[in-house]
Amino acid sequence: MNGAQALITALVDNGVRVCFANPGTSEMHFVAALDTVPEMRGVLTLFEGVATGAADGYARISGDPAAVLLHLGPGLGNGLANLHNARRAVVPVVVVVGDHATYHKKYDAPLESDIDSVAGTVSGWVRRSLSVADVAADAGEAIATARAKRHISTLILPADVSWDEGATPLESAVVHLDPPEVDLGQAEAALQSGESTVIMVGGDATGAAGLSAAVRLAQACGARVLCETFPTRLERGAGLPAVERLAYFAEAAVAQLAGARHLVLAGAPHPVSFFAYPGKASDLVPEGCAVHTLAGPVGAAAAIEVLADRIAPSEIAATAEPARPALPHGPLTAATSADVIGALLPERAIVVDESNTSGVLLPQATAGAPAHDWLTLTGGAIGFALPVSVGAAIAAPDRPVLCLESDGSAMYTISALWTQARERLDITTVVYANRAYDILRIELQRVGAEAAGSRPGPKAESLLDLTSPTLDFVRIAKGMGVPARRVGTAEELADALQWAFDETGPHLIEAVMPSMVG
C-alpha cells in the first residue's frame, strides 16, 4: 500500500467520504488511488476556491468533514478565501495539499513556495507527512482534531510520501479533548437579575435545539434573543423559534443592543462592527452592559440547553407561524423579489445567502416559510455561495438548495456552475444582477470617503460599476452546462423559480434588479 492509498483509506475509515479536488502532477498518486478505495467520492472542481467552499458547505450541512485536494502553494492560495470563510464558520475540513517530493524541495523548482506559512493562517492543525509510515496516523489525527475542534486540518503530502510503498492503514483515530469551557454561573445570574438582558446565539446554538433553549430562557426571564450577524447555519421558518439577527450595519446593530445591561454570549462572538468607520466605535456593546460568555461556538447549544433546563424547565418556546407572502406583481425590487422567494421556498430548503444588498428584505419575507436552513457569509470573503451550494447539495441530495447570489460576488467562483452541472446537483441559483458592487457604493459614503449625498468621482464610480459590458449570466451559465433564464418582474421570477424547482439538476435565474443607491 502506498502513501496515497493509506491516506484515502484512513479518510474513509474515519468517515470522510467525499473529496473536492483540483489536482496537479504532485497529486497523481492520490488521484490514481481513488479507484482502489470505492467508498471515496471524488468531485472535480475547475478552481480551488470552489473545492474549499464546497467542503465548507458540506460540513455545514452534514456536520462532518469532507476532504479537499489542492496542488501545492498556488492551489492553496486559490482556495484560501473560502478556507477563511470555513474557519469563521467553525466547521471541520481536512485539506490535503500535495507538495514536491521531500528530496526535490531543495531545488527550488518553479512551483516551490512556502505552503506551511499560508496554511497556518487558516488551519487549526498543520502537519507535513515526512514518511510513508506516518501518513495514516497523520491523516487520522487531522480528521479527529478537525471533527473535535471543528477547525481546518491541513496535511501537506509530499509526492514521494504519496507514492512510496510500505504504508499501513489506520482503522480509526480518536483525539481526547477537554470539554469546551462553559460558564453557567454568570449567565444564570444575569438572566435572573431582572435587568435588561440580551442572549446572543451563535456557533452551534443556531440550530433548533439551541434556539429553543434561548427562547425558553428569554420567555422565562424577560430577556431578548438575537442571533449573531453571520450564522454558519441558522434553522428557521414555520414551527421553529424565530430569532432576529444582529444587523450588519453598525448603526442598526447599536439600536438592537440599546438599553441592554447584560449580554450573554451563547456561541456568538463579542459583537463588533464588521469594518471600522471614522469616528465610530468598533465595539457594539452599549456602555454599562456587562458581557457574559456562556460558551464559545462549539458546545454552545449544549450549554444553553443545560441553562434552560435549570431556569425554565417547563417553558415551551414560541415558534414562527406558517405564513407566506402573497405572490407580488410588477418590477423586481428588494421587496418583490423577497416576497416571491417567501411565497415559493420549497419544503426543507437549504438557502445559501450571498444576496448582499439585494437580499435585505429576505428575513421577513421567509420567516413563516416551511422550515429551512439559512447559510451565511461567515468570513466576509465574497465568492462563497456558489461553491457552498455545491457542498450542501452533495451533503443533502434529497433537499433543494436555493443559492442567492450577487452579480459581483458570483464572478469570484463562477466555475462552480460547471461542477453543479457535472454532478447534477439540485441547486437553484438566483443571481441578483444590479450591475454594481452596490454594497461598496454604500460603504464609500459610510466610511466618509465621499461626503454624504455627494457623488463619487468618475474613477471611483467606475471601480464600483459592473456595466460596460453588462455580465450576461444566462450565457455564462449555459456555457457551463446550467440551464438559465433572465427575469425582470416578480411574475417572471415566480415562473422561473417554479421551473427550476420542478426540474431536477441545477438552474440559474438572472434577476435584473435596481441598484439600492442609484
Added chain:
Amino acid sequence: MNGAQALITALVDNGVRVCFANPGTSEMHFVAALDTVPEMRGVLTLFEGVATGAADGYARISGDPAAVLLHLGPGLGNGLANLHNARRAVVPVVVVVGDHATYHKKYDAPLESDIDSVAGTVSGWVRRSLSVADVAADAGEAIATARAKRHISTLILPADVSWDEGATPLESAVVHLDPPEVDLGQAEAALQSGESTVIMVGGDATGAAGLSAAVRLAQACGARVLCETFPTRLERGAGLPAVERLAYFAEAAVAQLAGARHLVLAGAPHPVSFFAYPGKASDLVPEGCAVHTLAGPVGAAAAIEVLADRIAPSEIAATAEPARPALPHGPLTAATSADVIGALLPERAIVVDESNTSGVLLPQATAGAPAHDWLTLTGGAIGFALPVSVGAAIAAPDRPVLCLESDGSAMYTISALWTQARERLDITTVVYANRAYDILRIELQRVGAEAAGSRPGPKAESLLDLTSPTLDFVRIAKGMGVPARRVGTAEELADALQWAFDETGPHLIEAVMPSMVG
C-alpha cells in the same frame, strides 16, 4: 492630504501610473482618492488573480511596476497564485493590501486574518504602514526596491492610515543597491576551454541584447545556447537570434544537455526537473558537467554583453530568417494550429503562452514569424495567460496581444475577459479546447501512478476530464462582452484569426482540438 492621497501621489510621482484593483470597504479612501490624482489609471478586475496577473504582464512588457489594490487577507489569497508567477518572473510589482483600521484589528472582526504571513511568501519587501506620516515614504521604498530588485513589494495599508489627514507627499524615492553579482572569470575560462559548453540564458538575458551576446559567444567558442524553460519574456522571430528552450519534460531536457562539460548560467536557474518523478534525478545537469553562474536573473544581459565584447568583439550573431509556414488545411491538430499561427502572427505581437500540451509545435512554427515577444508560465501556477494579456495590452496599447490559452487553465481566471472588454484591449485569445487536463493525463503515467500504456481507473479519469458538460467558451466569452467564435479546422482558425486581428478590441476563438493522449 490623507494617507490614500499621499500613497497614490507617491505612486505616480515615482512612475507607477496603473492600478489593477479589486477593492472592498477598507480600500474606499484609496478608491475615492483616485479622482484627486489624474495621472493614475484604475483598472477594475472582477477577481484578484486577474489584477495580480495583469500587473505581472504589465511589468514584463513595460519593465516597470504597476500597482495592485487588494482587499484584506482573502483578497491577497485570491491574488496569490499569479503573484507566485510574478515572483518567478522576477518582475517588479507594488501590491497594496488594505487592512482593518489599526485599532480595529484586536476585535478579530470576520475579515481579520494574518495578511503578513501570506504576503511574506511571495514578496521581497513587506511593510505595514502604521501612521499617516509614514505612508509616502513607505510607498517610495516599496516602489524603489521593487524596481531595483525586480521583486514584489507589499504595502499593507490600514483603513485609518488611509483616511487620516496629515500626510506629506514624497516626490521621489531612490534605494541604493549594490550591483548584481557577476563572475566573468569562470564563464570565460569555460568558454575558452575547448570543451563542450552550453550557455543557458534566462532572466533579463532573454531580450535581443542578451541573446545576441550569447549567440556571439557561442559562435566564437563553439558553444551552444539554450534558453531557460519558462522565460519571462523571450524576444524571438525573424531578425533576432534563434535560441531553443530547455524542454519541460526532463527526459528531453537531459538529451539537450547531454555531453556538456560546462554549463554557463546567464540569468537562468540551475536546471532541475519541474516535478520529481520516481527513480529519476531532479538535477538535470549531466554528470561531470561543471556549472558556472555568470549572473542571476537581474543583470544577466549586461554581464553576458561584457563577456561577448571581451571574447568575441567582432562576432555578429546569426539571426532567424523570415519564414512562415504555408496555411494548412484540414482538422485542427497541434501541427495545423501551430502552422496557422505561424502563418498569421501579426507584426510586433506579444504572445502570452499557456497553450500547454496543445502548443508543443508552436516554437518551430513561429520561429521565422515577424519579431515578437513570447511570455511564458514562469511559476507553473495555471490561470496566468488571460490576466497577463490584460497587463501586456495596457503596457503596449499599440501592439497586438495573442493569448494562447488552454480550456482547463482558462477557468481559473476567466473573468479577465470582462476586463479585456471593458478596457477595449486588443487581445486575441485562442482557447485550445481539448476537453481535458491533458498534461495531467500524461503526468499520471510519467509519475508511475498508472503503469505505462494502461488506462487509469474511471474515478481517476473523471478527475482529468472536462467533458460532461462541455465548456462552451463562445457563450462564456459573449457573456462577458467578448465577441467569440468556435473553430474545428485549420481554415476556420485562419479565418477567425484574421477576423480577430482586423477588428480592434478583444476576441476569443475556441479551437476544438484532439487530446494528445486519446
